[in-house]
Amino acid sequence: xxxxxxxxxxAEPLPTxxxxxxxxxxxxxxxxxxxxxxxxxxxGLIIVGIITAFGLIAPSFVQDxxxxxxxxxxxxxxxxxxxxxxxxxxxxxxxxxxxxxxxxVGLVAGTVSLLLAIVFGxxxxxxxxxxxEVLTLVTNIMLVIPGLPLVMVIAAYVQHTEGLxxxxxxxxxxxxxxxxxxxxxxxxxxxxxxxxxxxxxxxxASRVAGEKPLxxxxxxxxxxxxxxxxxxxxxxxxxxxxxEAGLSYLGLGPTGSITLGTMLNDAQTGQAVGSGAWWxxxxxxxxxxxxxxxxxxxxxxxxxxxxxxxxxxxxxxRSQRKARKAGRGIADDGAFA
Amino acid sequence: xxxxxxxxxSGLEARNLVRDYRIRRGFRxxxxxxxxxxxxxxxxxxxxxxxxxxxSGKSTVARILARLESxxxxxxxxxxxxxxxxxxQLDRYRSRVQMVFQDPFASLNxxxxxxxxxxxxxxxHNPRMRGAEIRDRAHELLERVQLTPSTRFAERRxxxxxxxxxxxxxxxxxLAPGAxxxxxxxxxxxxxxxxxxxxxxxxxxxxxxxxLGVLYITHDLATARHFSDEILVMYRGEIVERGDADTVILDxxxxxxxxxLDAAADPDRxxxxxxxxxKGG
Amino acid sequence: xxGRPVLTARDISIEYEVDPPVKAVQDVSLTLHRGExxxxxxxxxxxxxxxxxxxNRLLKAxxxxxxxxxxxxxxxxxxxxxxxxxxxxxxxxRWDKVSMVFQGSMNSLNPVMSxxxxxxxxxxxHRPGMPRAERARRSAELLGLVGVDPSRLTAFxxxxxxxxxxxxxxxxxxxxxxQVMIMDEPTTALDVVVQRGIIREIMRLRExxxxxxxxxxxxxxxxxxxxxxxxVMLEGRIVELGDAERIYREPEHAYTKRLLASFxxxxxxxxxxxxxxxxxxxxxx
Numbered sequence: 001x002x003x004x005x006x007x008x009x010x011a012e013p014l015p016t017x018x019x020x021x022x023x024x025x026x027x028x029x030x031x032x033x034x035x036x037x038x039x040x041x042x043x044g045l046i047i048v049g050i051i052t053a054f055g056l057i058a059p060s061f062v063q064d065x066x067x068x069x070x071x072x073x074x075x076x077x078x079x080x081x082x083x084x085x086x087x088x089x090x091x092x093x094x095x096x097x098x099x100x101x102x103x104x105v106g107l108v109a110g111t112v113s114l115l116l117a118i119v120f121g122x123x124x125x126x127x128x129x130x131x132x133e134v135l136t137l138v139t140n141i142m143l144v145i146p147g148l149p150l151v152m153v154i155a156a157y158v159q160h161t162e163g164l165x166x167x168x169x170x171x172x173x174x175x176x177x178x179x180x181x182x183x184x185x186x187x188x189x190x191x192x193x194x195x196x197x198x199x200x201x202x203x204x205a206s207r208v209a210g211e212k213p214l215x216x217x218x219x220x221x222x223x224x225x226x227x228x229x230x231x232x233x234x235x236x237x238x239x240x241x242x243x244e245a246g247l248s249y250l251g252l253g254p255t256g257s258i259t260l261g262t263m264l265n266d267a268q269t270g271q272a273v274g275s276g277a278w279w280x281x282x283x284x285x286x287x288x289x290x291x292x293x294x295x296x297x298x299x300x301x302x303x304x305x306x307x308x309x310x311x312x313x314x315x316x317x318r319s320q321r322k323a324r325k326a327g328r329g330i331a332d333d334g335a336f337a
Numbered sequence: 338x339x340x341x342x343x344x345x346x347s348g349l350e351a352r353n354l355v356r357d358y359r360i361r362r363g364f365r366x367x368x369x370x371x372x373x374x375x376x377x378x379x380x381x382x383x384x385x386x387x388x389x390x391x392x393s394g395k396s397t398v399a400r401i402l403a404r405l406e407s408x409x410x411x412x413x414x415x416x417x418x419x420x421x422x423x424x425x426q427l428d429r430y431r432s433r434v435q436m437v438f439q440d441p442f443a444s445l446n447x448x449x450x451x452x453x454x455x456x457x458x459x460x461x462h463n464p465r466m467r468g469a470e471i472r473d474r475a476h477e478l479l480e481r482v483q484l485t486p487s488t489r490f491a492e493r494r495x496x497x498x499x500x501x502x503x504x505x506x507x508x509x510x511x512l513a514p515g516a517x518x519x520x521x522x523x524x525x526x527x528x529x530x531x532x533x534x535x536x537x538x539x540x541x542x543x544x545x546x547x548x549l550g551v552l553y554i555t556h557d558l559a560t561a562r563h564f565s566d567e568i569l570v571m572y573r574g575e576i577v578e579r580g581d582a583d584t585v586i587l588d589x590x591x592x593x594x595x596x597x598l599d600a601a602a603d604p605d606r607x608x609x610x611x612x613x614x615x616k617g618g
Numbered sequence: 619x620x621g622r623p624v625l626t627a628r629d630i631s632i633e634y635e636v637d638p639p640v641k642a643v644q645d646v647s648l649t650l651h652r653g654e655x656x657x658x659x660x661x662x663x664x665x666x667x668x669x670x671x672x673x674n675r676l677l678k679a680x681x682x683x684x685x686x687x688x689x690x691x692x693x694x695x696x697x698x699x700x701x702x703x704x705x706x707x708x709x710x711x712r713w714d715k716v717s718m719v720f721q722g723s724m725n726s727l728n729p730v731m732s733x734x735x736x737x738x739x740x741x742x743x744h745r746p747g748m749p750r751a752e753r754a755r756r757s758a759e760l761l762g763l764v765g766v767d768p769s770r771l772t773a774f775x776x777x778x779x780x781x782x783x784x785x786x787x788x789x790x791x792x793x794x795x796x797q798v799m800i801m802d803e804p805t806t807a808l809d810v811v812v813q814r815g816i817i818r819e820i821m822r823l824r825e826x827x828x829x830x831x832x833x834x835x836x837x838x839x840x841x842x843x844x845x846x847x848x849x850v851m852l853e854g855r856i857v858e859l860g861d862a863e864r865i866y867r868e869p870e871h872a873y874t875k876r877l878l879a880s881f882x883x884x885x886x887x888x889x890x891x892x893x894x895x896x897x898x899x900x901x902x903x
Contacts, residue, residue, distance in 0.1 A: 201444040208403050209458040209510065210431040219457075223448040313679075316636075320679035323635040329682040330701060390809040529661040530836050531880045556810065559884045587885065600814040601884055604842035604866050611844065614821045 038304075044297030051291050055103045058096035065093040065258055076279050083279035086270035094263055095283050101259035102241050102288070105175040109240030112179025114233045117186035122225070124187075125194025126217055136191070142184035151181050151243060155252045171254035174247060178240045186232040193228060197221050227305045234295050234302070245288055260284040348380040349402065349434060349518045349550055353411035356397055371397045373574035374411070379518060379550040384541075386553045386561035386582065388597070389571035395554045398571075399522045402552065403436040415518075432462045435516035439523040441503035445495035451506050452491040455479060458513040478509040482539060501532035508540065518550045526555065537564055558601050562586045570594050623691055624830050625650040625673070625716070625798055630686030632665070632672050635679075642668040642681065644854040650798065650830050655821075657841030657862065658834040659877065660851035666834045667721070669851075670800050673832075674718050675700065675708060690715055693797060714744055717791040721803040723783040727775040733761075733786055734771040740793045760789040765819050781812035788820065792827070800832045817844060839881050842866045850874050 068088040076083045082091035124135035154177050197203065198221070206216050222229075241260070247253040248261030255262060267273075267281035304310045323329060356372040372394045379385050389395045400406040402413055404422060413420040415434065421427045438444035445454055455475040463471070479487035482505040495503055504524060511519055521540065525533040537560060544551055553565050561568055561582065568585040570578040570593065578591040589595045632643040643665040650656050660666045671677050673688060688700035692715065703711055720726040728736055737757040741748050748756075758768040764785040775783055784804060791799055801820075805813040821844065824831060835841060841848050841862065848865045850858040850873065858871040869875045 201438045201440055202446040204405055205436070205438060205444050205507070205510065206446075206457070207405060208431065208436045210428050210461040210514065211457065219449075220446050224446070316678075316680040319635045319637075320682055323633075323639075323680075323682055328633070328635070328684050330685060390811065530838075531661060531876055534880050534882075559882045562884065563882045596811060598884070600811045602837060602840035602843055603884055604839045605883075605886070607843050607862055607866065609843070610818065610821060614818065614825055 038301060040297045041301035044294045044299075044301065047290055047294030048298065051099060051287060051294065052103060054096065055099035059093075059100055062093035062096045063090050065089055065097045067093075073275060073277050075277075082283055083277070085266065085280055086272075086275075086277075091280055091283065094258060095260075095287065097258040098260045098263045098284060099287055101171050101254070101257050102244060102261065102291075105171050105178065105244045105254070105259060106237040106241040106291075108172065108175035109178035109182065109243070110233050110236030112176060113183040113186065113236040113240070114229065116180065116183035117190055117232060118222075118229070120183065121187035121190025122194045122217060122221065125191040126198050126221065127213070128195075128198075132191075139184050139187045139191075142181070143188070147181060148243075148246065151177060151247060152250065152252055154181065155247060159252070171244075171257040171259060174244060174254045175240065178243050178247075179236075182236060182239055182243065186236065189232065190225070190228070193225060194221060197224060227302050231299050231302045231306070234299050238292050238295050241288060241291060260288050347416050348378045349552075350376075350378045350414040351398065351402065351411075352376050352414060354398065354401055354408055354413070355410045356394075356401060356406065357409045370574045372401070372408075375571075375574075375576055376411075377569055377576070377579070379552050381517060381550045382544070382548045383567070384544065384551040384553050384565035386555060386565035386568045387571060388555060388558060388561050388568055390556055390597075392573070393571040394574040395571050396522055399436065399520050399552070399554055402434065402520050404430065404434075428462070432514040433516055434518045434520070435511035435514060436520045436522065437504070437507050437511050437524045440527055441500045441507065442495075442527075444507050445503055447495055450492050450494055451479070451484075451498070452476075454495075454506055455509050455513055458510055462514040475513070478513055479506075481512070481543070482506070482509045484509070499532075500528045501536055504528060504536050505539065508536075508543070512543070512547070517548070518552070519544075520552045520554070522554045523556070524553075525560070526557065533560070540564075558586060558597060570597070622652050623649045624652045626689045626691070627673060628687050628689075630669065630672060630688070631684045632668050632677065632681055633684050634681050641854055643672065646686075646851075646854070646856055648849055648856065648859065650832060652797075653824065653828050653830055654847065655824070655831045655833055655845045657845035657848040658832055658851060659836065659838050659841050659848055661836050661877075663853070664851040665854040666851050667802055670718065670802050670832065670834055673700075673800060674712060674716060675703065676712075676718070690798075709744070713740065713791075713796065714794045715796055716798040716800065717794070717796040719784075719787050719791045719799065719801040719804045722807065723775075723780065723787045726787060727783060729775050732772050732774055733778075736786075737761075737771075737790060737793060740790055744794055756793070760793055761786070763792065763823065764789045765815075779812075780808050781816060784808060784816055785819065788816070788823075792823065792829075795827065796829055798830050798832070800834070802834045803836075804833075806835060806837070838877050850877065 066089060070080065070084045070088040070090060072084060072086050072088045074080055074084045080090050080092065082095060084090055085094070120135045120139050124132040124139070155174065158173060158177060203216060203220055206220050211219070244253060244259055245261035245264060248255075248259060248265045249268065251265065253259065253261050253265060261284075263284040264281055267277070267284075270277075270280070272278075272280040320329075354372050354375040355370075358369040358371055360367050360369050375394070375398055377385060387395045387398060397406060401408055404413075404420065404427065407422065415430060420430050420434075445451075452472070452475055455478050456471055459466070459471045459474055466474075476487040476491065479485075479490060484490045484502060484505050490498070490502070490506075495506075498506070507524075508519075519540075524540065525536050528536060540551065541564065543549060551565075553561065555561050562585075563582075565582050568578075568580065568582045569576050570585065570591065572593045578585060578589065578594045585594065586598065589598055626649050628647045630643055630646045631641070634640040634642055646665075646669060648656070658666050658669070668677070668681060671681070672683055677683060683701070686701070690698040690700055690711065692698060698711060698715070700711060727733075731739075734754075734757060737760065738753055741753045741756065745753075757771060761768045761771060766782055766785050766789070770778065770782070775786075778786065788804070804820075805816055808816070817840075820831065823829075833841065833845060838848075842865065845862045847860060848858075848862050849856045850865070850871065852873045858865065858869065858874045865874065866878070869878055
């Protein structure tokens with residue numbers, strides 16, 4: 001006869017260390033995939049937040065950045081917060097519009113790059129076989145070709161094409177060029193991760209349940225890749241902003257628009273260093289550096305979502321130290337004596 | 338007595354299954370015979386146990402039956418018809434033959450809710466059913482596997498459930514398409530000991546009420562004996578012994594079966610090993 | 619089994635300092651006698667692994683021992699207060715007097731060092747005066763002792779099968795001739811035939827060298843077969859402790875009974891199993 005105790009599910013204890021870990025993980029984050037708030041994340045968010053707000057709002061409040069009626073090469077003053085350039089443009093106004101321009105290029109290029117990386121990475125990783133071979137071949141070629149010369153060549157070619165008109169020198173085009181040349185590294189990472197996710201039991205279970213492959217990619221695999229995708233997007237933005245600055249410095253940038261890179265280029269051609277006009281090139285350089293740093297800090301925080309051990313180990317050590325100081329422990333911690 | 342109409346050719350049949358893998362080592366390559374000429378039939382309402390150690394090929398057989406792997410030769414037949422490998426016919430096969438995986442922690446997607454896991458197969462195999470009905474059916478299934486009240490579990494995510502609860506969700510997911518054959522690949526070996534019986538009893542009860550045919554894959558001879566009608570012993574890709582469960586366990590014929598039985602822990606032999614070793618064994 | 623205690627633990631409590639704290643081990647007391655096999659049975663979450671780590675002073679943050687004393691009764695008559703040890707004293711205690719075989723040999727052996735190098739490492743750390751030739755001789759002897767061909771000394775862990783890796787782990791644990799070996803699920807991941815071979819080896823070595831064993835596993839039938847005494851753990855406490863035969867034939871605690879019932883007997887009756895056929899009605903199919 002059946003034992004009634006055994007036919008209903010018992011409450012199971014989880015492994016003690018797993019319970020402890022779970023409590024820390026749960027207490028540390030919201031029910032979704034958001035990274036936990038930490039010093040790193042907060043700093044990163046504040047920096048990026050301020051720069052983005054500046055780029056979005058400031059342009060409405062500054063004078064025309066191409067208004068050359070100001071006196072040239074003025075140092076910072078109450079009327080011109082960051083002085084003026086050789087052509088009389090207000091540097092602060094330029095900085096505001098430049099930040100917006102750079103952010104635009106960064107986001108567009110980063111998004112294009114990510115989408116291409118998903119196609120060449122996730123599809124190759126999940127399907128394998130001939131599709132994988134073809135896509136990986138293209139990825140490897142893109143990896144091997146040196147990035148900057150490639151971008152230079154494509155930019156130069158595109159910008160001299162007839163019939164493009166003002167588009168030729170626009171930041172949109174530069175962003176697209178940066179996007180289609182910068183995806184290969186991310187694609188490799190996504191391919192490796194997708195290949196490993198493909199062997200998970202829950203993917204096999206979906207196949208057995210009858211799911212179609214594309215749905216499996218979208219519903220089962222991509223959601224688990226979100227932290228990784230976010231990190232790759234942020235990388236893409238950083239590289240695009242820096243890449244655009246580099247291109248502009250070489251004169252291949254979007255001279256039709258104002259970006260932080262074009263500011264640096266103008267400063268160089270206008271002999272800002274020689275004239276001691278530090279207010280012209282230091283601000284754009286500083287904003288680029290800060291933006292890169294802020295985005296990287298956010299990326300570190302995302303890393304901790306992808307690999308919770310990065311966060312839990314130091315946290316565990318901290319809480320143990322606290323308890324020991326409060327007098328709870330009785331043995332000297334000889335764990336690594 | 339369960340009422341079973343035995344039609345000729347009904348059942349899930351594996352016929353002369355062979356699965357080879359090429360292993361490349363430098364410039365040489367060898368062939369690994371993971372499955373070497375395996376044949377058996379699972380009839381509705383009966384459990385067949387496939388017993389063996391790691392490397393015996395039992396998991397490969399499971400994956401072949403679930404159409405996750407192809408065969409080098411030989412085939413699978415469902416009610417006398419060859420099992421398809423693609424297309425709408427594969428969907429129909431999948432609605433009849435389902436699988437419960439070994440690892441309760443890996444077989445559920447950490448990103449989705451429990452309800453999602455059970456609703457998806459329902460939606461796939463009942464494209465014309467309305468959303469509300471799908472949801473009701475999903476809740477019904479959760480209750481069926483004794484996850485009551487189902488509302489308490491529906492919106493949770495896998496990491497919030499224990500191993501035994503996850504395995505019950507996996508069983509509910511397998512039943513969702515209306516499966517009549519379940520391939521259970523070591524369904525309890527990764528669960529806590531005192532939970533295992535509960536899950537196995539659940540499978541047994543579901544089998545009785547739904548008339549399921551079950552392939553129970555395991556390395557544990559004790560549960561194989563008590564849970565199944567027939568036992569097949571696999572070693573290095575071949576079936577070395579087969580027969581009625583009680584007979585194979587109590588009166589083994591093949592040397593390997595005897596070795597397996599001797600190696601299994603038996604509390605009635607307490608102290609024997611100590612004595613043997615003391616005498617120089 | 620000479621009946622004299624070799625390790626005494628009294629009122630051990632270990633907590634995981636999370637929020638809220640998790641009491642992994644609560645007021646556990648046990649005495650291990652010379653040459654005895656003490657089985658520690660329990661499921662995941664009962665605290666058996668935490669206790670083992672505690673006895674070895676291997677607790678890792680956020681685990682913290684909050685109370686209790688551990689006394690090691692050395693062969694030469696000294697009593698060592700394990701909880702008070704630190705630095706060199708701790709190093710002399712660990713592995714020399716008490717060693718441990720961990721769960722999951724693939725995670726415990728260094729994948730980039732050969733077996734020879736790892737055994738060598740043990741000797742260099744704990745027997746700094748030992749000359750190289752002597753170390754090599756001892757290493758080969760140890761491998762032979764656990765049933766691994768000494769020619770495998772130069773192999774790397776991934777080149778060995780699971781069973782051989784576990785034997786290497788046991789050889790490493792035996793290197794300094796300890797008086798107590800704590801084994802945490804040493805054979806759980808192995809096939810049952812390999813498992814039996816290793817268990818036989820452990821018992822043979824115990825006959826020869828006389829060490830005591832704390833054998834931790836959830837496999838209660840196995841413990842009944844090989845242990846002298848068994849302790850059953852549940853939620854951080856020992857709920858039953860007694861001779862193996864007594865635990866098997868006359869279990870007292872409800873959890874012990876439930877644990878026993880979870881293992882249907884291979885040759886006997888089915889325990890708590892609801893048989894597939896219509897046995898609920900009592901009719902024979």
